[in-house]
Amino acid sequence: MTSDQLIRLTQSSGKENTLKLSRRDLAYACGMRLTGKKFSGGTTIAGTMLLAHLAGIKVFATGGLGGVHRGAESSMDISADLTELGRTPVAVISSGCKSFLDVPRTLEYLETQGVGVATFADGREGKVDFPGFWSRDSGVISPLTISDEKAAAAIIHAQFSFPIHSGLLLANPIPEAVSIPKAEMDSVIKKAIKEAYDAGATGKDNTPFVLAKIKELTGGKSIPANRALIENNVKRGTMVAKELRRLEFAEAIEGGPHVDRVYPAMTVASQANTSAGPQTSDAVPSVSPGNENIPEMQSPVDILVAGALAIDFSCDFTPLPGRPSTSPILHTSNPARITQTLGGVGHNVAKALNLLGSSVRLCSAVGDDLSGKAALAQLRTEGLDTSSIQTLPSSGSRTAQYIAINTTTKDLHLGMADMSILETPHTDFDSTYLPLLAQANPTHLVLDANWDPVTLHAWLRAARTLRIPVAFEPVSAAKSTRLFSPPPANSQSAFPTFPNNLVNLITPNTHELHALHAHAQQSGLLSQTPWWNLINSLNIPSTGARAAFSAIAGAELVDKGVPQMSVQLLPFCPTVLVKLGAEGVLLTMLLPSSSALLRDPEAQRWVVSRNDGGGGEQGVGGVYMRLFPVPETIAQEDVVSVNGVGDTFLGAVVAGLVAGREVEDVLGVAQRAAGLTLRSAEAVSPRLRELRGEI
Known part of the structure; x- marks a missing residue:
């Protein structure tokens, strides 16, 4: 319950519309609400x-x-x-x-x-x-x-x-x-019961009367x-x-x-506020025989981040005096300022979450090499838990490395990534990573696209089975399509649509959005019956929603197809956050028919379509689309590095969701967190600690 609800309930004590609610009373209390008579109660x-x-x-x-x-x-x-x-x-x-x-x-x-x-x-x-x-x-x-x-x-x-x-x-x-001695309590109870009998306190009035008398007769000792x-x-x-x-x-x-x-x-x-009933889900993948030793139980965390841990090299082009070029020249050596940090998408998201005060654990793999040992040592220095980091034999695995070649304006010119340690299935998911997911017992899972498709979809199936919401970071245009690339043995039924979803939230940039949409279209996912049923339920006019999209996102983004592609991915992922760089973030969100946003007068300008018929079996209420401009313009001379900016943004979004905030309410602080990293030489700015109170 919220603080307001708790206060409202306690203030209702003793009033006529406050009920003691047993099984027999639930239908009465709920039914009377439909007639306009509302009750509070304790179960x-x-x-x-x-x-x-x-x-x-x-x-x-x-x-x-x-x-x-x-x-x-x-x-x-x-x-x-x-x-x-x-x-x-x-x-x-x-x-x-x-x-x-x-x-x-x-x-x-x-x-x-x-x-x-x-x-x-x-x-x-x-x-x-x-x-x-x-x-x-x-x-x-x-x-x-x-x-x-x-x-x-x-x-x-x-x-x-x-x-x-x-x-x-x-x-x-x-x-x-x-504990109050039994002999003492027997005497008190005998007196309390007699007084209840003399006062005619029977039925549902008996227990409150006796309890009040026991408090009185014990001199208040019964309360502590x-x-x-x-x-x-x-x-x-x-x-x-x-x-x-x-x-x-x-x-x-x-x-x-x-x-x-x-x-x-x-x-x-007692008297807790509970949620709706359980949903059906996929089965947990079967496990290879011989997995008899479940690792020792670690303390649960709010968020498990499963993704890349890498040694990052940032190469900022620094042209010689008199050379006007802003980008490095191909096929030759270029002067640069090179820095080395611990990075990787998974690590960066986990570090951001940790700095923002969330309970987080990183699940990844390193090689048994010098880079791997350095990475583990640095993780401990950063205060991150290393219990879910696998160390694989150096004979077949190298610790991941990433090289970013940036322009003079700190924009990425070329990136080179060796993530083979996650892209090649070195270990059996069921015996290695599934127990780690079980131990972490998270409320949210963050996945990045550095995993090979087999392992990525094993993570997704396990999360759906355990009803753990998933936030997905596409990483790159090439790797983003792994979300729609199941192993050959899988059929298209591996792609559940709303309300079960493939993932719950995704954060592509425009290049990754184009790649995801194109791959889904080429794979036939945008012609399946469940996809069509949901899209049709949105009541988007056959002529499209260009005017509505343009009013929110601007004609230029509509010309590029960004709002349209976002909407078409909603059946697989009901919350799409497209990172637009200096233009901000475009939020496109599928609203269930129960969403308060559908009835909020302030939110109506961002509801671009609605299903007034209740959403049918899928419970779809409409589409919410909103452009969040950058909260501040950062001068070019203040930009230190673009590496890790998107990862910081995702970490802050998930931190807000875990704290109980709605996604539309946390995007402003997430953008400011990204701005802090943009000014930092590190992959994630240490100044994120300053935003803890706002998360």
């Missing part, structure tokens, strides 16, 4: 379990479970949390049930519902008590005991591998330092205890989810029989 465990399951979330951490109330043999007062556990496959981590409930009957009811119940031992030997919420013990032995988070994850993984639709209850005792146990449960739930994620990836890598879809294991705290 019970039952309500949260249902929503978590719809979102594909398997681990849910909360405070205390509802249960069978004392005297339920007469009142039939039994929490819906228990029946939800019996029919919804979510693992709930709580500090048992609140101890003013009937704990033995609660456990009996859960057994009847087929719910597995286990308690974390926390270092204790033998049988342990099911926890009593504020107290570590309840006087009732737990049905099962588990030692740690790995054991818990293994149980969850096994449970959800069977065709069983019930959940699990994993009881996590309150930390000993804040309650807070501590919730924090403890969320920490434990997060560690369980991490271990579950590892097991799921391990099974996917080893080709286990039960994996046809891999969901991210996540934790959700």
Whole structure:
């Protein structure tokens, strides 16, 4: 939830339109919204379990479970949390049930519902008590005991591998330092229950009344205890989810029989706001036999950058006095100022992300040579993680190198790149790079086109399977077409169109855009039925949209076909950022029918087409196109190097997306980041740190 939503929810406490939402209440609250009556609410465990399951979330951490109330043999007062556990496959981590409930009957009811119940031992030997919420013990032995988070994850993984639709209850005792002794709590609870009975507080009013009385009778000690146990449960739930994620990836890598879809294991705290349900996706590529050793788990990161790491040589032409030429002369030696830095597209993007404060890891390869050793040493100096850099035998692999020959105005005149270490499949993707993707567990993946087509498309398939958004840097006109060049054995079905997408965001310059479009056209990708269906849904007039495109991008770009080609690539990549140098950046974006931009009055001038019919099965709402001029003009004498400018731009864009910003809102700061690199002798300007607050 956003800060505004959290404030709005807390301020709604005690009001008539604030509801306690269990399974039974969700339809009422949502249905009444359609009649103009809106509610706020907090979800019970039952309500949260249902929503978590719809979102594909398997681990849910909360405070205390509802249960069978004392005297339920007469009142039939039994929490819906228990029946939800019996029919919804979510693992709930709580500090048992609140101890003013009937704990033995609660456990009996859960057994009847087929719910597995286990308690974390926390270092204790033998049988342990099911926890009593504020107290570590309840006087009732737990049905099962588990030692740690790995054991818990293994149980969850096994449970959800069977065709069983019930959940699990994993009881996590309150930390000993804040636990209230059982004898003391028994006395308090006895008094609180009596006062609730005398006051006639029954049904849904019973629990809030009893909790308020317990707070009063303990002199407020129940509040810090309650807070501590919730924090403890969320920490434990997060560690369980991490271990579950590892097991799921391990099974996917080893080709286990039960994996046809891999969901991210996540934790959700009570009253959380969850997202839409899971999407179907491609299967993870099968793995070569013998891959038994999964590398030791590294800490997850927000962004994994998979691409080139190279030694860069920048050769700036410096003509002799009296020579008017701005470009070096071919077929002869030219005077130049030559500098050497660590570069490569993947490295530059990762460095930019790191400087901007993002959690990032670079995945690449170097040779076992002097350049490779120097590159790894420099990476450590820059503060970048080297755990996902493969060192390949020097006999068949050379560390990548790039030579840029620039004009006197620092524009690229000629580039020479030896990226064979990534362009030749030296290693098996499934046994080498797929485990690294599993370990990193990123929310975003950045790929550059230096990979050979086989490996590039293996990265793309794995990302689609794991539902990881992909940003693609085309690198060059020649290499950009690898995006549309699957291995010969693959059919054109290897190119999913919206809403599944081939990639999520792409950053070509005009040369790369032309190459991508031409290759897609020549390959027949722009004549397939799914492509036509989506393009037709955009309602672009048969005469084209020249007037609308010209009003936004200018007639010159329209004459070059830049807006038109961008739109035609949207089915494969819904966000296209064309880098135009001194003219800025052209954003062309496919909007889903739910996009707020379609209803924002300020954004209407940039919505060049719309589908007012709801977008059909694909949910397409329209096309958003906007030209972002450069925020500042940099004098020619201030330009130091153009190398790494585009990589810096991409890094800043992804940093903003990971921070939760919309792409149109982050492009201004991304352009300024590129401007800092333009003034820097390094491939990525160290001054990017200055922009952290704006990202």
